[in-house]
Amino acid sequence: MSRYKFAIIGCGRISYKHVEAIANNRKEGQLVAVCDIVLENAINKANEYKKLCPEDELPKVYTDYKAMIANEEIHIVTVATESGYHAEISIDCMNKGLNIICEKPIALSIKDADRMIECANKNNVKLCVSHQNRFNTSIQKLRSAVEHNKFGRILNGTARILWNRNMDYYKQAPWRGTWELDGGTLMNQCIHNIDLLQWMLGGEVESVYSQCDTFMRDIDGEDFGAVLVRFKNGAIGIIEGSACVYPKNLKETLDIFGEKGTVSIGGLAVNKVDVWRFEEVEDEGDTSKELEKDPDTVYGFGHTPLFKDVIEAVKENREPYVNGVEGRKAMSIILAAYKSRLTGMPVSFPMDEFSTIDMKAKF
Structure with missing residues (x-):
């Protein structure tokens, strides 16, 4: 063809x-x-x-x-x-x-x-x-380091999405922020970075605990969420996602910490290496501050x-x-965070059927 x-x-x-x-x-x-x-x-x-x-x-x-x-x-x-x-x-x-x-x-x-x-x-x-x-140059470089065991044991990681989405954004498309068609900030804005975090930390989740709230936006879902994810390999993921940062987007970062390495990815769309430190010295020299031109929007390259x-x-x-199997993983973490918000308790994996619509009766 x-x-x-x-x-x-x-x-x-x-x-x-x-x-x-x-x-x-x-x-x-x-x-x-x-x-x-x-x-x-x-x-x-x-x-x-x-x-x-x-x-x-x-x-x-x-x-x-x-x-x-x-x-x-x-x-x-x-x-x-x-x-x-x-x-x-x-x-x-x-x-x-x-x-x-x-x-x-x-x-x-x-x-x-x-x-x-x-x-x-x-x-x-x-x-x-x-x-x-996942296709960003910075993320591919990080993934290669994970696959080649450069971190040794990976201990923890953080995904921070500190953005602003005002009410005009939600009014432009009334489906946004609804339980029926969207969810909140974790599902809409934060899911890309949550996907990267779980991908680097091992993917297999043991439990999820969250504290979420709707502080400022008149929507069904959360406009702020804090989530702890324990992976079956022992690593701990920390997620902070906000649509309330004043007065505009601040940053999106992904940090991975291991016994032999530390990497921090920043840029407009997690596209720049801000910190690259490993016990093993690399032939190509120091790769921190690796330059990748910022994209026009947070959608990236x-x-x-x-x-x-x-x-x-x-x-x-x-x-x-x-x-599809890979795409299901971040969504499952977010649904577990919603269930944890509903119950006030950690949610163990594998998780039974749950959906955003299950949140509607209480929130």
């Missing part, structure tokens, strides 16, 4: 990164259709792509995704709708034999995430969750390589770098 045909479902805030990623992979991919229940949004995305790839046809525009997948030849669908619709739309597409790139979070319940993973396996299609920061990886996964019939 010369070029894989893409479609986008959901043409809101993040969708421009999907358009950009497809355009940047134009040698192997082409955007052929876009869909949004707001026609103007879909038209705008089709025109954005045409400006980036004038040699390609203008993508077809739809307001009904079921009509789109029934009428168009498509190989890969990106799902960038409200989070609460990810599972239903992705499953409908996978049952048509289509590969999926799903925006974070994979879903809003354990059950729905498992249904998506099972559906991908049943239909022999690829399911990728868009945790694009990772969508283009993530889309490239999915194209290659389809071509080679292998799992994507961030498959």
Whole structure:
């Protein structure tokens, strides 16, 4: 196959990164259709792509995704709708034999995430969750250090997301901050860094305890969350996530501490190495303050390589770098944090079925 045909479902805030990623992979991919229940949004995305790839046809525009997948030849669908619709739309597409790139979070319940993973396996299609920061140069360097045991025993790590999301942000899209379609700051803003933390600390969770509150924003979910995660290998993860930092975003950092090493990643989208210290001296010298140009937004640089990886996964019939099983992990930690908030107690893993909607009766 010369070029894989893409479609986008959901043409809101993040969708421009999907358009950009497809355009940047134009040698192997082409955007052929876009869909949004707001026609103007879909038209705008089709025109954005045409400006980036004038040699390609203008993508077809739809307001009904079921009509789109029934009428168009498509190989890969990106799902960038409200989070609460990810599972239903992705499953409908996978049952048509289509590969999926799903925006974070994979879903809003354990059950729905498992249904998506099972559906991908049943239909022999690829399911990728868009945790694009895993592809950052800084994060890949850190991951290599973990895999080569440069830290020795990893003791603990911290993920801090100190941002500002005012009420205008939530009013722009009323689904944001709701239990039905989103969750709070942990699920919406913090999930990328939580994914990186669990990836570096071992992934297998023993227990989660949280203290969360809604201090300033008129939303269902939390606008601040503090979470302790104990991993089965003994490491402890600390998460601090806020949408209330005055008057604007402050920073996002990921710190990993081991018996033989310390690394701190910062930058606008965890894209710069601020501290790089290991017992073992590296041939390339001191890599602290490694420069990687800041991206234009907190979305970072990772969508283009993530889309490239999915194209290659389809071509080679292998799992994507961030498959459904990987995408489920950070979501599960956040759902456990919500359950801990509800019960006031630590939550042990494996966790029974739980969803954001289970929070609605009390919060």
